[in-house]
Amino acid sequence: MPTPAGCAVFLGDGKKVISFFIDPSIGSSINAVLAGEKPERPLTHDLLLLTMDSFGAKLQRTVIVSMHEEIYYARVIFQVENELQEKKIVELDARPSDCIALSVRVGAPIYVVAELWHSLNDVSQTLEDMRREAEGS
Numbered sequence: 001m002p003t004p005a006g007c008a009v010f011l012g013d014g015k016k017v018i019s020f021f022i023d024p025s026i027g028s029s030i031n032a033v034l035a036g037e038k039p040e041r042p043l044t045h046d047l048l049l050l051t052m053d054s055f056g057a058k059l060q061r062t063v064i065v066s067m068h069e070e071i072y073y074a075r076v077i078f079q080v081e082n083e084l085q086e087k088k089i090v091e092l093d094a095r096p097s098d099c100i101a102l103s104v105r106v107g108a109p110i111y112v113v114a115e116l117w118h119s120l121n122d123v124s125q126t127l128e129d130m131r132r133e134a135e136g137s
Contacts, residue, residue: 001027001130009100010127011064011110017124018112020072022097030097033104045101056081057090062099064112067120074099 001008007027010019029043042050049059057078064074074096081087103110112120 007031009097010123011112012124012127016117016122017127018117018120019123019127020096022095022100026097026101029101030104033101045098045105049102049105052078056083059102059106059108060089061108062096062103062110064096064099064110064116066113066116072096076102 001010003021006021006024007030008019009022009027009030010017012018029045032039039046052059057080060077060079062074062076064072066073072095074094075091076094076099078090078092079087080090100110102108
């Protein structure tokens with residue numbers, strides 16, 4: 001969701017919603033995918049997925065693992081199968097916004113480590129208020 005400070009990401013499980021802010025360009029990239037828009041040429045996140053796919057890597061999931069000094073940290077997990085049929089899991093450190101941009105492109109799940117999830121404030125009401133306000137305008 002666009003905001004004066006950039007873009008807000010809202011993640012929820014049906015009972016609780018958390019939020020954090022990301023760069024507007026990545027927010028636009030995520031929103032475009034969620035709206036079903038297809039760019040004429042691959043964007044950066046599309047290019048990364050195409051590259052990983054050419055090496056036999058499929059995105060499995062994103063995990064937001066921690067927060068330090070208001071900065072979130074995440075891991076993106078790929079399953080790789082090479083020409084020798086060996087399978088392995090590759091876990092990469094990345095910004096949550098990039099992980100989410102990748103995950104929404106392939107429909108991969110997004111998780112938050114339970115301890116972190118339980119420590120964060122529920123912003124369900126804030127999101128609902130924003131939705132009502134948007135509908136009224």
